[in-house]
Amino acid sequence: FLTEKGSVSAKCASNIALIKYWGKRDVQIPMNPSISFTLNNSYTETVLKFNPKEDEEIALKVFLDGALKEDFAPKIIQFFQRIEKYIPFLKRFEFEIHTHNTFPHSSGIASSASGMGALSLCLVELENQLGGNLKEDEKLKKASFLARLGSGSACRSIYPGLTVWGETENIEGSSDLYAVPYPHEVHENFRNFQDCILLIDEGQKEVSSTVGHGLMEGHPYAAQRFQSAEENLKKLIPILKNGDLEAFGKIVEHEALSLHAMMMTSHPYFILMKPNTLKVIEKIWEFRKNTSLPLYFTLDAGANVHLLYPEFAKEEIALFIMETLKSQYNSGKMVKDFSF
Ligand code: PMV
Numbered sequence: 001f002l003t004e005k006g007s008v009s010a011k012c013a014s015n016i017a018l019i020k021y022w023g024k025r026d027v028q029i030p031m032n033p034s035i036s037f038t039l040n041n042s043y044t045e046t047v048l049k050f051n052p053k054e055d056e057e058i059a060l061k062v063f064l065d066g067a068l069k070e071d072f073a074p075k076i077i078q079f080f081q082r083i084e085k086y087i088p089f090l091k092r093f094e095f096e097i098h099t100h101n102t103f104p105h106s107s108g109i110a111s112s113a114s115g116m117g118a119l120s121l122c123l124v125e126l127e128n129q130l131g132g133n134l135k136e137d138e139k140l141k142k143a144s145f146l147a148r149l150g151s152g153s154a155c156r157s158i159y160p161g162l163t164v165w166g167e168t169e170n171i172e173g174s175s176d177l178y179a180v181p182y183p184h185e186v187h188e189n190f191r192n193f194q195d196c197i198l199l200i201d202e203g204q205k206e207v208s209s210t211v212g213h214g215l216m217e218g219h220p221y222a223a224q225r226f227q228s229a230e231e232n233l234k235k236l237i238p239i240l241k242n243g244d245l246e247a248f249g250k251i252v253e254h255e256a257l258s259l260h261a262m263m264m265t266s267h268p269y270f271i272l273m274k275p276n277t278l279k280v281i282e283k284i285w286e287f288r289k290n291t292s293l294p295l296y297f298t299l300d301a302g303a304n305v306h307l308l309y310p311e312f313a314k315e316e317i318a319l320f321i322m323e324t325l326k327s328q329y330n331s332g333k334m335v336k337d338f339s340f
Helices: 070-083 088-092 111-129 136-150 152-158 209-214 222-242 245-264 275-291 311-329
Strands: 006-019 034-052 059-064 093-101 162-165 179-181 194-198 296-299 305-309 334-338
Touching: 006 111, 006 152, 006 222, 006 245, 006 296, 034 111, 034 152, 034 222, 034 334, 059 070, 070 111, 070 136, 088 093, 093 111, 111 136, 111 152, 136 152, 152 162, 152 179, 194 311, 222 245, 245 296, 275 296, 275 305, 275 311, 305 311
Parallel strands: 059 093
Antiparallel strands: 006 034, 034 093, 034 162, 162 179, 194 305, 194 334, 296 305
């Protein structure tokens, strides 16, 4: 048992879903399976400092780039309350959580996924320091389980590359409780797959993901949406194997637009896309028609556009992104990452 203060550290990247998670039940149980690419360059680094204490309260402070963030604490406290039964030492220490993101703030990259992932990795590391005997694969599984309780999509960030969360008969070993690395064969077209994020709007989101998930309860098209995600995932498996980029694009873009269609048809309805989101989508389609080059898009719960393309076409596509898309439609910033 550790009676002295100390620290553990971890890093965890953000991820972008190809098959979207939108709608949950109970405590962070997804209504459909999802699959994502974990990014490479956009990650959170966290140092968790711990100091033994006597009382029975959860005590923590959160710092971002050295500055105390009091508004971040309630979400982490709620997270700690949820995971207390799985990490019984949480009340024995006061914690300082020091985080740094390698990507710009409000860039449309989910810092909750990388942040909750990194913090969960710190906690399993600390568990082992306190005498837990988790092996490397058990540590990752537990970190993914914990991260899910912080932010659903965060559980997929624990593993690199393609990751699946949500029980489905199409993925052996898949679970609603944690993510697993994608177990099937992947064509080289999808290795080092590129994701360039075009920042359309850097403002605060008008509707949070939590509220959005909630609006899937009683949504008129919920059942069809959950079924459609399952079908899209099933169709994606042979495509990832045979490298058919056109078929990949059809599914991924359909998923992105389905996610936003759910937002537009919930009660109350809302729209997170901006006029430039649509203009960029039109430009991508036009570019594809004119050049036959494999450039596709996906969207997260926001206005920014993730531009997806294989490594072999990156020179020509990067030129188009810089000359046409970036100069005309984005807010001035762009985040270049690549996945897998
Ligand atoms: O993890 P949450 O609760 O922030 O939900 C994220 C949902 C989407 O990012 C829109 C889709 C996904 O699967 O990542």
